[in-house]
Amino acid sequence: MALVTFREALGRAMNEEMARDQTVFLMGEEVAEYDGAYKVSKGLLAKYGPKRVWDAPISEGGFAGLGVGAAMTGLRPIIEMMTWNFGIQAFDQIINHAAKMLYMSGGQFNVPIVFRGPNGAAHMLAAQHSQSVEAMLTNVPGMKVVSVATPYDGCGLLKSAIRDNNPVIFLESEMMYGMKGEIPDEEYLIPLGVGDIKRPGAHVTMIAWNKMLHRAMEAAEKLASDGIEVEVIDPRTLQPLDEQLIFDSVRKTHRCVVVEESYDFASVGAQISDRVQRICFDDLDAPVVRVTSEFVPMPYAENLEDRVMPSQDRILAAVSEVLYA
Amino acid sequence: MGSDRKSRNEEKSPRKTPDGDGNRGKFAPVTDDLLIAMYKEMLLYRRFEERVHVAYTTRRKFAGFCHLHIGQEALCVGVQRALLPSDYMITGYRSHTQAIAKGISPNAVMAELFGKIDGAVRGKGGSMHMFSKGKRFLGGHGIVGGQVPLAAGVGFSIKYRGEDDIIVCYLGDAAANQGQFFEALNMAATWKLPCLFIIENNRYGMGTDIRRTTSVDHLWKRALAFDMAHSQIDAYNVVDVYNHVGGIVADMRKNQAPHLFEAMTYRYRGHSVSDPGLYRTKDEVAKFQERDSIVTLGAQLKKKKLATDADLEAWDLEAKKTCEDAEAFADASPPPPEEEVWKDVFVD
Numbered sequence: 066m067a068l069v070t071f072r073e074a075l076g077r078a079m080n081e082e083m084a085r086d087q088t089v090f091l092m093g094e095e096v097a098e099y100d101g102a103y104k105v106s107k108g109l110l111a112k113y114g115p116k117r118v119w120d121a122p123i124s125e126g127g128f129a130g131l132g133v134g135a136a137m138t139g140l141r142p143i144i145e146m147m148t149w150n151f152g153i154q155a156f157d158q159i160i161n162h163a164a165k166m167l168y169m170s171g172g173q174f175n176v177p178i179v180f181r182g183p184n185g186a187a188h189m190l191a192a193q194h195s196q197s198v199e200a201m202l203t204n205v206p207g208m209k210v211v212s213v214a215t216p217y218d219g220c221g222l223l224k225s226a227i228r229d230n231n232p233v234i235f236l237e238s239e240m241m242y243g244m245k246g247e248i249p250d251e252e253y254l255i256p257l258g259v260g261d262i263k264r265p266g267a268h269v270t271m272i273a274w275n276k277m278l279h280r281a282m283e284a285a286e287k288l289a290s291d292g293i294e295v296e297v298i299d300p301r302t303l304q305p306l307d308e309q310l311i312f313d314s315v316r317k318t319h320r321c322v323v324v325e326e327s328y329d330f331a332s333v334g335a336q337i338s339d340r341v342q343r344i345c346f347d348d349l350d351a352p353v354v355r356v357t358s359e360f361v362p363m364p365y366a367e368n369l370e371d372r373v374m375p376s377q378d379r380i381l382a383a384v385s386e387v388l389y390a
Numbered sequence: 391m392g393s394d395r396k397s398r399n400e401e402k403s404p405r406k407t408p409d410g411d412g413n414r415g416k417f418a419p420v421t422d423d424l425l426i427a428m429y430k431e432m433l434l435y436r437r438f439e440e441r442v443h444v445a446y447t448t449r450r451k452f453a454g455f456c457h458l459h460i461g462q463e464a465l466c467v468g469v470q471r472a473l474l475p476s477d478y479m480i481t482g483y484r485s486h487t488q489a490i491a492k493g494i495s496p497n498a499v500m501a502e503l504f505g506k507i508d509g510a511v512r513g514k515g516g517s518m519h520m521f522s523k524g525k526r527f528l529g530g531h532g533i534v535g536g537q538v539p540l541a542a543g544v545g546f547s548i549k550y551r552g553e554d555d556i557i558v559c560y561l562g563d564a565a566a567n568q569g570q571f572f573e574a575l576n577m578a579a580t581w582k583l584p585c586l587f588i589i590e591n592n593r594y595g596m597g598t599d600i601r602r603t604t605s606v607d608h609l610w611k612r613a614l615a616f617d618m619a620h621s622q623i624d625a626y627n628v629v630d631v632y633n634h635v636g637g638i639v640a641d642m643r644k645n646q647a648p649h650l651f652e653a654m655t656y657r658y659r660g661h662s663v664s665d666p667g668l669y670r671t672k673d674e675v676a677k678f679q680e681r682d683s684i685v686t687l688g689a690q691l692k693k694k695k696l697a698t699d700a701d702l703e704a705w706d707l708e709a710k711k712t713c714e715d716a717e718a719f720a721d722a723s724p725p726p727p728e729e730e731v732w733k734d735v736f737v738d
Contacts, residue, residue, distance in 0.1 A: 134544045
């Protein structure tokens with residue numbers, strides 16, 4: 066095992082896949098000579114050269130589309146968005162082209178491409194740099210959506226995403242790139258569509274991903290000292306969603322809280338809540354409670370930003386609510 | 391090469407162009423045989439679209455959007471004849487005849503229009519989304535200008551593998567005002583990608599005269615912003631188109647670099663079949679029809695003693711028969727089975 070940062074784990078995944086498959090290339094703003102805006106691609110230009118690692122112009126729609134065209138003709142692009150907020154510029158290519166190509170070509174042209182980058186709020190970046198895009202992108206058929214919370218999951222899932230023959234959206238976070246975690250020395254992959262129990266528990270199921278997974282874990286730790294055992298589930302892949310893992314946990318705990326950075330309206334959490342209440346209706350001892358961001362554009366001031374995002378207090382309150390405590 | 395392994399609907403190898411694979415980098419001069427072949431192809435595309443129009447309006451065989459290419463045949467044929475089968479093509483939503491030119495059968499195009507299982511894409515794309523992986527025809531796209539970055543990606547892919555193919559990317563005049571067009575041209579020029587961007591300037595973006603929405607008087611001037619090779623010709627004469635594009639393509643194979651070609655053309659029908667075309671005068675349409683590319687070439691063939699009136703008549707009947715057969719084929723093909731709904735959302 067090696068203790069590595071999140072950015073190193075993601076970089077290792079790209080490095081291994083580029084070594085394994087000559088058709089894999091990386092393109093994005095500042096990914097090459099600058100070694101990545103967040104240093105995720107550090108060393109890749111030096112190792113693979115300018116034919117495989119490309120600094121893109123500030124044209125997210127353009128280079129996303131270039132990736133789609135390349136993927137239609139035999140290559141496996143990794144397209145880095147410096148942030149998914151800029152990735153919104155590329156939604157036409159992602160939604161109208163990448164996701165629909167296989168279907169509207171009658172099964173002829175698949176698009177093996179990864180669009181990856183940090184998602185959601187970082188710290189005091191205000192409205193145009195803090196959007197969580199998973200609710201929007203999981204609502205489009207034809208692509209998979211991965212959202213990772215640990216270096217271990219990041220490396221294993223990014224490798225699978227690169228090998229997948231479909232478009233994969235890969236959501237990271239600026240706030241987690243420096244976070245350290247252990248990953249095996251030998252190569253490993255984690256399949257898409259398989260969730261993970263990050264902490265077992267008997268009393269409440271708590272579902273969270275990306276940065277919110279860590280807030281959920283902190284809340285679970287605090288609750289454990291009060292004798293409340295929370296089972297924390299990280300779906301890791303949001304589309305397709307590992308529903309069975311969630312249902313099995315809820316059938317055991319009979320209580321469910323979802324913590325997400327997105328807004329509450331038509332979100333992944335709303336979907337999970339709908340499915341749990343439909344499929345596990347007789348197992349539930351309380352309605353599913355969701356903790357989400359306040360439905361406002363992200364404010365800049367630190368105290369306001371904290372107020373918008375799911376806080377530990379709000380998570381603890383949600384647990385109390387499902388426990389009728 | 392994951393996508394190649396997954397290919398279905400592979401078709402037979404495309405028709406050889408006169409110069410064949412053995413002479414890449416050159417293009418053949420127009421022979422009498424080629425002239426006749428190009429005449430027949432233009433005629434077929436005209437008759438095909440006319441039949442599509444009647445099938446849509448009078449016989450109500452299908453619905454949805456339907457954009458006809460009538461009037462623009464010389465460009466379609468001249469370009470295709472200047473390419474090799476291994477070259478790639480991508481286009482917008484006015485794609486029926488370009489699909490046929492690239493090698494998809496009229497039967498498959500008509501069946502696709504009718505929403506049938508034997509259509510080019512199994513009845514799941516319709517008028518705007520013809521595709522053939524085997525023929526390297528990459529669609530058929532409905533977002534105006536959205537195909538232009540894809541073309542840059544195909545050019546990137548060609549260059550990545552060190553091949554000498556080219557990608558032809560058709561777009562309409564109005565697509566040259568889309569942001570993605572500028573982004574794609576910048577990348578193609580910066581990285582010297584073998585992309586031939588062809589603006590089919592039929593002078594109207596739907597019902598809007600392109601001059602009312604565009605800062606430049608000629609769309610080839612867009613290339614100046616990217617220091618990109620560019621050209622403009624009247625695309626009403628198929629021989630001119632063939633020679634012009636043949637020259638560009640031959641050069642592109644040797645010296646990989648993009649080119650923006652503004653082809654001046656005109657559509658006789660509305661933007662789509664539901665458009666009566668009230669934004670332009672009958673005189674204007676008549677002015678272009680007077681020098682119709684098919685009629686003109688027919689007269690030329692007779693003058694050169696390459697065809698008689700009887701030949702032209704026979705070829706016309708032949709073209710009409712092909713289209714009639716295509717409609718019969720499309721009629722006979724069953725609609726897609728219900729399970730197609732869930733098929734091809736993902737590939738393994």
